[in-house]
Amino acid sequence: MCFFDQHRFMCGDWKWGHFRQHCNREYRIGETCGMKLIMHTVPVGQKCKLCEKIDTKVRRRQAEVDRITRWQREGGKFRASIDKSVEIIRSLDMEIYEMSCERNRRLQAVGN
Incomplete structure (x- = not known):
């Protein structure tokens, strides 16, 4: 010990x-x-590296949502771009979920 x-x-x-x-x-x-x-x-007065990565992905996801909203206001001429952003949001959601699960596993681990 x-x-x-x-x-x-x-x-x-x-x-x-x-x-x-x-x-x-x-x-x-x-x-x-x-x-x-x-x-x-x-x-330590900051978040861990995993939480920083999660925050970065959440900000990127929000930027894609804002972009889609702007394109939809401008009309239907950005359909391909909207579809691509929707796919990016879907993949970011999956990555955020996996990182959140990893963070929860680490918080429940022995030693806390």
Whole structure:
């Protein structure tokens, strides 16, 4: 049971930080026993990388929705572009859903 820092992001996700202290079970110099315990929790004032990716995809999806709305106001001459944007939105929705599921799995994992 060796001790490490834990970095906690604004979104609730976390990651292991620097090694801090050996436990009495590890006798080899420079090695850890493999069991990690938290020495200090360091709050991080930003979201994790996965949440940043989700936010980026949500912004891109909103831009496509705005583009479709603008094209529909201008008339039916952009049908192919609208169809392409609808397909992009569909794929972004799928990616956002998969990333959200991954984030939920990580939040429910042991160590939280």
